[in-house]
Amino acid sequence: MARVRTTHIKTALENACPSTVSCADILAIAAEESVSLSGGPSWTVLLGRRDGTTANRTAANEALPAPTSNLDVLKSKFSAVGLNTTDLVALSGAHTFGRAQCQFFTDRLYNFNNTGSPDQTLNSTYIETLRGICPQNGNGSVLANFDPSTPDGFDSNYFSNLQVHKGLLQSDQVLFSTSGADTIDMVNNFSVNQTTFFESFVESMIKMGNISLLTGTDGEIRLNCSRVNEDSFGSSAALLAEY
Numbered sequence: 001m002a003r004v005r006t007t008h009i010k011t012a013l014e015n016a017c018p019s020t021v022s023c024a025d026i027l028a029i030a031a032e033e034s035v036s037l038s039g040g041p042s043w044t045v046l047l048g049r050r051d052g053t054t055a056n057r058t059a060a061n062e063a064l065p066a067p068t069s070n071l072d073v074l075k076s077k078f079s080a081v082g083l084n085t086t087d088l089v090a091l092s093g094a095h096t097f098g099r100a101q102c103q104f105f106t107d108r109l110y111n112f113n114n115t116g117s118p119d120q121t122l123n124s125t126y127i128e129t130l131r132g133i134c135p136q137n138g139n140g141s142v143l144a145n146f147d148p149s150t151p152d153g154f155d156s157n158y159f160s161n162l163q164v165h166k167g168l169l170q171s172d173q174v175l176f177s178t179s180g181a182d183t184i185d186m187v188n189n190f191s192v193n194q195t196t197f198f199e200s201f202v203e204s205m206i207k208m209g210n211i212s213l214l215t216g217t218d219g220e221i222r223l224n225c226s227r228v229n230e231d232s233f234g235s236s237a238a239l240l241a242e243y
């Protein structure tokens, strides 16, 4: 999922207007701004989210799909939070910009699923390019662009890349390369008609921004987006003083 550096935004907001704007709302707005500033659609972001009072990395990682997930797993993890197959394909289109670390796809280039061979669904020209960026047993933190054609633009090229077997992650390519899958028509549709992609993407982003919503007096306004607030007044006051 997208990771946005919210630290500076949160600090500025706490200075201007303490304990009012949640980290969840900051992320929702940052996502919309990133997309629209990169040539994608813009939309009105509903606000008033509050932040969760728990944080559990293990539980979060169990709920999230992995870059190695097959289509069945992707569908079931999205479905578990009320997102259907159209949402899965449209939202995966966010991988039309940004980057991923070699560690999340290098096995596809050399030894896919312990077969001793590359992933058959990966374009051989693209394999050579990616091998140049990610040598076997190299530094797993090095970054590769998700979209080799327009790396920083928000457009429908993600879907045309899948059609020529240039999906970076296994979880990208399975949307097009799983035989008989209902996602293939959707990829083809979004590939030829960017308007359809943008309309679906906005609808799905609004749907995703409404998952497990906390409002009113539920949850809290986190002071530090990296963790839940302390119970004790003393620590909260100390943290506030840092902003």
Ligand code: HEM
Residues within 6 Å of the ligand: 001, 002, 003, 065, 066, 067, 068, 069, 074, 091, 092, 094, 095, 097, 098, 099, 100, 101, 104, 169, 171
């Ligand atoms: C379908 C399941 C998904 C999987 C398995 C997945 C996996 C990943 C992985 C492994 C990365 C690279 C992270 C890194 O190298 O540190 C990444 C990056 C990214 N993801 Fe996803 N993702 C999924 C869905 C989404 C969705 C729904 C969105 C937004 C709507 C999204 C937006 C992004 C963006 C923008 C980046 C690039 C971040 C950057 O350049 O800093 N992803 N994703």
Ligand SMILES: *[C@@H]1O[C@H](CO)[C@@H](O)[C@H](O)[C@H]1NC(C)=O
Residues within 6 Å of the ligand: 056, 057, 058, 059, 062
């Ligand atoms: C975090 O989630 C995991 C997996 O659901 C669970 O086993 C664990 O008990 C949770 N930890 C806490 C502190 O709640």
Ligand SMILES: *[C@@H]1O[C@H](CO)[C@@H](O)[C@H](O)[C@H]1NC(C)=O
Residues within 6 Å of the ligand: 084, 085, 086, 087, 207
């Ligand atoms: C997914 O849900 C949207 C409404 O949120 C609907 O328009 C779309 O047809 C659904 N897609 C599938 C495959 O059921």
Ligand SMILES: *[C@@H]1O[C@H](CO)[C@@H](O)[C@H](O)[C@H]1NC(C)=O
Residues within 6 Å of the ligand: 070, 113
């Ligand atoms: C990976 O290997 C396992 C067992 O060897 C097999 O069941 C599975 O279908 C393979 N996955 C892919 C994507 O080829």
Ligand SMILES: *[C@@H]1O[C@H](CO)[C@@H](O)[C@H](O)[C@H]1NC(C)=O
Residues within 6 Å of the ligand: 139, 140, 141, 142, 143
């Ligand atoms: C691995 O690559 C990352 C990102 O380019 C870099 O910050 C880090 O220093 C590298 N580590 C080593 C051991 O070369």
Ligand SMILES: *[C@@H]1O[C@H](CO)[C@@H](O)[C@H](O)[C@H]1NC(C)=O
Residues within 6 Å of the ligand: 123, 124, 125, 126, 163, 164, 165
């Ligand atoms: C691989 O990519 C090239 C363009 O770089 C394209 O012409 C070719 O059709 C692709 N091959 C496959 C099997 O998708």
Ligand SMILES: *[C@@H]1O[C@H](CO)[C@@H](O)[C@H](O)[C@H]1NC(C)=O
Residues within 6 Å of the ligand: 185, 186, 189, 196
């Ligand atoms: C393509 O998208 C349009 C607009 O959402 C929709 O009417 C049409 O049914 C879609 N076609 C396919 C094959 O998914």
Ligand SMILES: *[C@@H]1O[C@H](CO)[C@@H](O)[C@H](O)[C@H]1NC(C)=O
Residues within 6 Å of the ligand: 193, 195, 196, 199
């Ligand atoms: C693309 O999709 C939009 C919205 O669904 C539709 O209005 C338009 O006619 C489609 N364009 C083409 C060329 O199919």
Ligand SMILES: *[C@@H]1O[C@H](CO)[C@@H](O)[C@H](O)[C@H]1NC(C)=O
Residues within 6 Å of the ligand: 046, 206, 207, 210
């Ligand atoms: C958000 O979800 C609730 C149900 O959980 C629904 O009643 C409401 O209409 C949704 N709002 C939006 C903007 O999707």
Ligand SMILES: *[C@@H]1O[C@H](CO)[C@@H](O)[C@H](O)[C@H]1NC(C)=O
Residues within 6 Å of the ligand: 224, 225, 226, 227, 239, 242
């Ligand atoms: C926010 O919390 C993280 C994790 O506990 C910590 O590393 C960081 O220093 C905190 N930032 C501030 C400004 O207190």
